[in-house]
């Protein structure tokens with residue numbers, strides 16, 4: 179019983195650790211050269227060594243990620259609200275939302291630079307394009323799928339459209355909105371790195387390009403692990419905010435789980 | 439507060455649901471609609487609530503025609519319909535919030551009065567079915583509108599809880615008389631609670647009989663076992679049997 183609880187809480191950490199151990203042993207055993215695949219221990223010591231230089235890159239990526247995420251998800255959310263309020267427009271716009279995700283970012287990004295230059299704007303657009311979609315779709319679904327029973331009650335009580343939105347639809351959409359935000363938060367780090375590949379002075383993406391063009395595979399892995407860590411961190415920040423805003427939701431779920 | 443419904447007709451496409459329904463609820467009166475399932479009782483509530491307008495006929499509140507006007511009644515649906523993200527106290531105040539500034543102290547007082555004082559800050563998911571119905575009823579009671587429309591509020595409860603809730607409703611209502619229009623399938627519930635009963639026919643619904651319930655208030659616990667009660671029950675049963 180106790181073992182199961184520990185496994186549930188820390189299972190992922192054990193698993194990750196196990197993979198790293200196997201990786202380390204395999205690299206040592208097969209004598210793989212470091213430029214092909216460095217051992218985790220090499221990556222770790224490289225991270226320590228280049229930390230003073232690398233940290234500036236990380237900070238600038240975090241800044242870009244946060245800015246892009248905030249703008250992208252705000253746009254996504256506002257778009258969802260507008261489309262929800264104007265259902266006639268929704269049916270026209272929904273396919274365009276989906277199409278926006280079919281534009282390959284890798285192709286679009288250089289174009290954006292041609293159009294908009296090397297400033298921060300094209301970068302924000304790239305991240306925003308990645309971030310807005312999960313938020314918009316999740317919020318739209320959350321706003322639309324309110325319980326008909328609650329809606330009926332509020333209508334019978336003479337609630338206005340405005341009251342219906344603020345007292346019913348918006349709070350009902352929160353859990354769904356947060357699911358969207360979690361996806362966006364995870365993607366936004368990747369979005370930031372991609373946008374940095376295309377002409378930035380600092381950032382994990384820049385560091386990564388330099389490292390791979392000089393065959394410093396260990397540094398590439400430092401960057402990869404940093405991106406993973408940032409995504410994870412960002413995800414958990416959203417989870418914590420979600421817990422604060424949807425206390426009722428987690429409480430209800432806890433109860434129904436304990437019943438089974 | 440006087441409500442009267444005057445010769446109301448309503449159809450959905452080709453299905454005629456209400457056919458010349460007329461009834462009234464006087465100030466401080468408890469009136470029940472009793473009718474077979476699907477006869478159109480909820481539809482009548484939707485008309486009074488203003489969600490739809492009658493095809494013909496009028497609904498009057500204090501002499502003023504209010505066809506299709508919303509926000510004039512307080513409503514308690516069959517399901518408790520509490521907002522899961524609001525605490526019990528905030529749920530109780532919802533009805534008030536829609537049309538005025540909520541009276542927080544009054545809400546707390548009422549919750550204490552009905553034994554839910556400790557649950558003020560709990561969420562609906564932490565309450566039992568009977569407790570939820572109590573919260574929904576207090577919410578309707580605190581809403582500023584004078585007429586309360588209760589649509590089978592206890593039908594989702596088990597028999598024992600249902601009996602308990604009927605006694606509970608009686609005790610509160612007999613103290614604070616509000617005009618109530620109540621819908622139920624249960625003959626016994628109708629007789630136990632109301633001053634007057636309208637029996638509706640099968641669809642299309644029309645009033646087939648109006649019964650003045652003679653039992654004095656406060657209603658005693660042993661009332662359902664008296665001969666007079668049983669005689670009324672049999673009579674209503676016979677009337678409804680002809681319908682089904």
Ligand SMILES: Nc1ncnc2c1ncn2[C@@H]1O[C@H](COP(=O)(O)OP(=O)(O)OP(=O)(O)O)[C@@H](O)[C@H]1O
Nearest residue numbers: 450453455473474475476477478479480481482641
């Ligand atoms: N919006 C609607 N559109 C079409 N038909 C409807 C609509 N609302 C109700 N009806 C029909 O009207 C009839 C009466 O429905 P209503 O819900 O008023 O019955 P009821 O007396 O409340 O039944 P119950 O006691 O089972 O709740 C039903 O046959 C139903 O199918």
Ligand SMILES: [Mg+2]
Nearest residue numbers: 479480481589
């Ligand atoms: Mg009904």
